[in-house]
Every structure is written in structure tokens, then in C-alpha cells.
Amino acid sequence: MGISSTDPLLLRAARGEVVDRPPVWMMRQAGRYMKAYRDLREKYPSFRERSEIPEVAIEVSLQPWRAFQPDGVILFSDIVTPLPGLGIDMDIAEGKGPIIYSPIRTQEQIENLRTFEPEESLPFIKTILQALRQEVGNKSTVLGFVGAPWTLAAYAVEGKGSKTYSVIKNMAFSQPAILHQLLTKLADAIAIYVRYQIDCGAQVVQMFDSWAGQLSPQDYEIFALPYQKRVFEQVKATHPDTPLILLVSGSAGLLERMAQSGADVLTIDWTVDMADARARLGKNVKVQGNLDPGVLFGSKEFIRDRILDTVRKAGNRGYILNLGHGVLPETPEENVAFFFETAKGLNAAVV
Incomplete structure (x- = not known):
């Protein structure tokens, strides 16, 4: 796959190409910070x-796209979404997060896990991602979303x-x-x-190892x-051209180890x-995020x-502007709009 200026901006930055902003x-x-989402909820x-x-997840995924035109549109999902496909029954409680009905505690339970067949267990994922690609075309990058093993x-x-833990x-x-x-x-x-x-x-996929920052560095090297x-x-091995992003929460002590993971962007x-x-x-490692x-x-x-401080420190190559974690529920929508406006008004001269 050759480098093409018609590819969306985020995809080009994730590959390490020089971009205008x-x-x-x-x-x-x-x-939750969006009224449109709370109404749908x-x-x-x-x-x-x-x-x-599918039609609800597509609508939710596109709400910020319609409101702010971000350079990335991410599949609306949860990291535990694939677990039922392995035979791990779960639900997601409002405001509390995932609940696993029979936690895995024994070798026998692990041996009984099913082979994962996403086409069978998660058919809605294809419908959602195809619709997002169709909707945003080359104007934005469609991001996939998975949890990490740990x-x-x-x-x-x-x-x-x-x-x-x-x-x-x-x-x-x-x-x-x-x-x-x-x-394994x-x-x-x-x-x-x-x-x-x-x-x-999905043109880029982000893997969330949200809890790996709870491990000491030596245990991160063993279990994460x-x-x-x-x-x-x-x-x-099969999709060499798709950039992969790794997130670890609370990762200040783990950065150098994260760089050994094979992720394209940290x-x-x-x-x-x-x-x-x-x-x-x-400077060769590509990075994302950092704003509180x-x-x-x-x-x-x-x-x-x-924004200007972070962007100047990150430099104009291999950086994707983002928060260091998710936008908080009480955040004023007009401040989110201003964040995107400011970001899109930056140019190479700033950095």
C-alpha cells in the first residue's frame, strides 16, 4: 500500500508521515458528556x-463526528464485548462497568473456553464498521477498539x-x-x-490495556x-499496514517497556x-494523547x-492530539467543541 495524500490525516500521522497539523x-x-447520547440512553x-x-451503535459513534468533525471516529463498544464469544457471560451495568457472572478462577474454566469466531458471535461489528467507513469516507479515520489480554x-x-486487583x-x-x-x-x-x-x-486499531499500569514494571514484563x-x-503478520495504538493507564513508569510491545503509536x-x-x-516512536x-x-x-504546550513538546511528526484518557462525563460540550476548533486551526508553523 503506497503513501497517498488522499488517505485521511490520522492514518497518515499514525504511519509517521509529515502532516500539516x-x-x-x-x-x-x-x-455521557453529550446531550444527544443521554437522550438516546x-x-x-x-x-x-x-x-x-447496529443502528444505535452507528448513531452513537457518529454523534461526535456530526458535532465536531474529529479526525478519528471510533467504534462505540466496550473492551469486554468479545467475552461472550469465548463463553464468558457478562453484562455492563450502567455507571458500574462490566460484570462477569462466573469469574474465571480454575484451570477447568480456562480449558472450557470456546474458540473465538467473531463472524458468529459479533456480527454487529461488521455492520457498524462498514457503515462508519461509508459515512466518513476519507474525511476521517475509522478506529477499531479492543481490550488487551491482561x-x-x-x-x-x-x-x-x-x-x-x-x-x-x-x-x-x-x-x-x-x-x-x-x-495466551x-x-x-x-x-x-x-x-x-x-x-x-477499521483503518487503525487501539488496544486498551487499562489495568496494566496496576502492575509493577517487572510484573508488566511477565503478565502484560x-x-x-x-x-x-x-x-x-497478516495486516502489516494497519497502525496499532497501545494505551496503558498510569503508564509513566512503563513507557520504555510499552515501546517494546510492537505498537505503532503509544x-x-x-x-x-x-x-x-x-x-x-x-523521536521515532509515535505518540498520542497526554492532555489531562x-x-x-x-x-x-x-x-x-x-493544547499549544503539548503540541509544541510533541513536535510535528508522529503525534496524534488526544486526551490522556477519556473525556469526563460532566465536561461542557462547548469546551469540547473549542478543543476541536483550536486543534484544527493549528498548522505546521505552530510546532
């Missing part, structure tokens, strides 16, 4: 309905979100062989899922990094200064200053 999108840009109270009924294992083993850490440190078996199965399923999303129209690599290597959160992140990673989502509660002048 940093592309911009926001994690969780579809969701009243009609479809279940998250699974909103993310698995984070999916944490949900599957804990049974829900956690503050301490004591159940999965108990397994990691007292029965590591069982956990490695689960992580999850990695292979996620690799199939990423490829499926690309085949259905090898399985991130396992996913990315399998995807690169999401940087706000616990590290972008200039420091760039210095630590070297709380910045969007500030004045317009403050928001603008922070």
Missing part, C-alpha cells in the same frame, strides 16, 4: 443494546472492576501457570478480533507485555510531561494554552 480525536468522545437503557444494536483477564478473574494478583503470584494459560487464550482471541475489525473497515506482543505480532497519559516522554522514547481530561473544565484561554 496533528490529527485530533478524543477517547470516549461518544458518550433513555430509549436504550442497556449499554449492550447501545453498543450491539485487562480482559483482570475483568474475567475479578468478575468486575477493582481498586486493588487482589484476586488476579493472587492468581498471578500463586498460580502463574493458570493465568498464563488464560492470557485471550491474546489469540484478541488477535483474531483485531484482524476481523480491520477486515470490516508478552501478551500485547503476541497480539500485535499476529496482526502484523498513548501517553498526563502523569508524564510530553517533552519527557519524547526524550525517553526517542480535566483541562476541558478550564477557560478557553487555558484550554488553548495547554
Whole structure:
């Protein structure tokens, strides 16, 4: 696939091409801070309905596109969406997150997991991604969305979100062989899922290892990094031209290790200064994010200053402007609009 100026901006930046301005999108840009989303939620109270009924998920994915024209439009989904396809029954409770009905605690449960067939278990994904590609054409980049092995294992083993991760850490440190078996199965399923999303129209895929920052660096190297690599290597073997983004929450202490994952772009959160992140990673590593989502509660002048500061530190190559995590529910929509306007008004002279 040759380099083409007709390709959308975010896709070109993710490949490391020089672009006129940093592309911009926001994690969780579809969701609770938007009135249009809250109105739809009243009609479809279940998250699974909103993310698995194609016309509803398409509508939610496109709400920020219609409002702000971001450079990335991401599939509206959840990291636990593929779990039922493996035989792990779950639901997503409003305001609480995923609930796994029978948490994975034994070798037998892991051996009984099904082979993942996305065409069968997640047919709605194809409908959604194809519709998003059709809608945005070359004006934006369609992003796919998966969870990473460690984070999916944490949900599957804990049974829900956690503050301490004591159940999965108990397994990691007292029965590591069982956990490695689960992580291997999850990695292979996620690799199939990423490829499926690309085949259905995703041009870039972001993998969320939301809970890997809860591991010490040495345990990240044992339980998270090898399985991130396992996913990315399998995807690169069949889809070498699709850029892959890795997010790890609370990752300031893990940046250099994240760079070993095989991801094309690393999401940087706000616990590290972008200039420091760039210095630590070297200029060839492509980066995304870094702005504290709380910045969007500030004045317009403050928001603008922070965008300019981050963009200058990131430089004009291999940077995607984004928050360091998802946009917060109470964020004023007009501040989100201003964030996008400011970002789109930048040019190469600024950086």
C-alpha cells in the first residue's frame, strides 16, 4: 500500500508521515458528556443494546463526528464485548462497568473456553464498521477498539472492576501457570478480533490495556507485555499496514517497556510531561494523547494554552492530539467543541 495524500490525516500521522497539523480525536468522545447520547440512553437503557444494536451503535459513534468533525471516529463498544464469544457471560451495568457472572478462577474454566469466531458471535461489528467507513469516507479515520489480554483477564478473574486487583494478583503470584494459560487464550482471541475489525473497515486499531499500569514494571514484563506482543505480532503478520495504538493507564513508569510491545503509536497519559516522554522514547516512536481530561473544565484561554504546550513538546511528526484518557462525563460540550476548533486551526508553523 503506497503513501497517498488522499488517505485521511490520522492514518497518515499514525504511519509517521509529515502532516500539516496533528490529527485530533478524543477517547470516549461518544458518550455521557453529550446531550444527544443521554437522550438516546433513555430509549436504550442497556449499554449492550447501545453498543450491539447496529443502528444505535452507528448513531452513537457518529454523534461526535456530526458535532465536531474529529479526525478519528471510533467504534462505540466496550473492551469486554468479545467475552461472550469465548463463553464468558457478562453484562455492563450502567455507571458500574462490566460484570462477569462466573469469574474465571480454575484451570477447568480456562480449558472450557470456546474458540473465538467473531463472524458468529459479533456480527454487529461488521455492520457498524462498514457503515462508519461509508459515512466518513476519507474525511476521517475509522478506529477499531479492543481490550488487551491482561485487562480482559483482570475483568474475567475479578468478575468486575477493582481498586486493588487482589484476586488476579493472587492468581498471578500463586498460580502463574493458570493465568498464563488464560492470557495466551485471550491474546489469540484478541488477535483474531483485531484482524476481523480491520477486515470490516477499521483503518487503525487501539488496544486498551487499562489495568496494566496496576502492575509493577517487572510484573508488566511477565503478565502484560508478552501478551500485547503476541497480539500485535499476529496482526502484523497478516495486516502489516494497519497502525496499532497501545494505551496503558498510569503508564509513566512503563513507557520504555510499552515501546517494546510492537505498537505503532503509544498513548501517553498526563502523569508524564510530553517533552519527557519524547526524550525517553526517542523521536521515532509515535505518540498520542497526554492532555489531562480535566483541562476541558478550564477557560478557553487555558484550554488553548495547554493544547499549544503539548503540541509544541510533541513536535510535528508522529503525534496524534488526544486526551490522556477519556473525556469526563460532566465536561461542557462547548469546551469540547473549542478543543476541536483550536486543534484544527493549528498548522505546521505552530510546532
